[in-house]
Amino acid sequence: MADVLGEADDDRPSGVKPDIFDTFLKYVDQYKKSYYNETKELHFRFNIFKENLVRIEKLNLHTNKSFAWYGINKFSDLTPEEFKASYLTDLKPYVGSLDDKNHITQVDKLHSLNIPQKLDWRNFKNQSYVSPVKNQNSCGGCWAFSTAELMESMYAIQKHVPPPHLSVQEIIDCSQYNSGCTGGDTCAAMQWMVDSHVSLVNDTKYPLTDTSDYCKLLPSPTTGVKVKNFTCQSYLDDEQDMLMxxxxxxLTVSVDATLWANYQGGIIQHHCGNTINHAVVIVGYDLTGDTPYYIVRNSWGPDFGINGYLHIKIGENICGIAGHVSTLYIV
Structure with missing residues (x-):
């Protein structure tokens, strides 16, 4: 990177403000981009970076401090098409999209529920029932990650123990109703767990490889976690039931994450459609502020969003979050 930085004056595209190109070079260095010594690719990525800066500026055109805000992150050198191809083509739900109707759950219904005003399974009665944020990297396996993450939490809650670190790779390789790193569905993965009576082992016994491979299930594992049963339901217009x-x-949910690429923080209240293309896990909620929100765990690493998490408004099916909702029960 030192060579590129040292040659910045010579390599800078004509007509470009120095500060923008220098910002890009610092970005390339910070995220250790592989093209830092490839001038042609560097300039190609720089043009994409500039387009993303414009897109980020438009997404941030609001005055409400609680709204989500967007900025430069590890995805800022990708086109929307590249981002979609790498991170949003891996979900193949039973229903690929939702209707265009507005689905509203009145806020007074949320506040009238006999539940705590805040709940976070990362810190519930001084114990975490949520494992560290994972990174699916180049494997299109959000469906497998979210299924394993849900199993980890539900095992911890139902057995009153810290969450185990279960093998996502076992689900990717062995789930017969799905297609490994090229796509799958959370409900189909849970159905496979129930039908096959398979035990999901610790990830040290079946480690993540970020690729699809042949199934290497142990004949009779002495340890592991099994799914007893599960639910897959829609809570459109009934998000108060999701809170309950x-x-x-x-909960595992399927969402439209098309415009999440440059999310930094705040509460997502707009900029979402209803094309279902990603699976995540809701680990809690907060009803105390003017805008109630879900606490959502993603699988793009802890360097995305709020330490790997997002906040999404409750009550308006934002990002299609209430259309495909799953929970499960452990044997």
Whole structure:
């Protein structure tokens, strides 16, 4: 990177403000981009970076401090098409999209519930029932990550123990109703767990490889976690029931994450459609402020968003979050 930085004056594209190109060079260095010594690719990525800066500026055109804000992150050198191809083509739900109707759950219904005004399974009665944030990297396996993460939390809650670190790779390789790193569905993965009576082992016994491979299930594992049963439901217009369900543990949901690429923080209240293309886990909620929100765990690493998490407004099916909701129960 020193060579590129040292040659910045010579390599800078004509007509570009020095501060923008220098910002990009610092970005390339910070995120250790592989093209830092490839001038042609560097300039190609720089043009994409500039377009993303414009897109970020438009997304931030609001005055409400609680709204989500967007900024430069590890995805800022990708086109929307590249981002979608790498991170949003891996979910193949039973229903690929939702209707265009507005689905509203009145806020007074949320506040009238006989539940705590805040709940966070990362810190519930001084114990965490949520494992560290994972990173799916180049594997299109959000469906497998969210399924394993839900199993970890529900096992911890139901057995009153810290969450185990379960093998996502076992689900990717062995779930017969899905397609490994090229796509799958959370409900199909849970159905496979129930039908096959398979034990999901610790990830040290079946480590993540970020690729699809042949199934290497142990014949009769002495340890592991099994799914007894599960639910896959829609809570459109009934998000108060989702909050009630969250009192039992986290939920896996399918969402539209098309414009999440440059999310930094705040509460997502706009900039979402209803094309379902990603699976995440809701680990809690907060009803105390003017804008109630879900606490959502992602699988793009802890360097994304709020230490790997997002906040999404409750009550308006934002990002299609209430359309495909799952929970499960451990044997």
């Amino acid at each position: 369900l969250l009192s039992n543990g986290p």
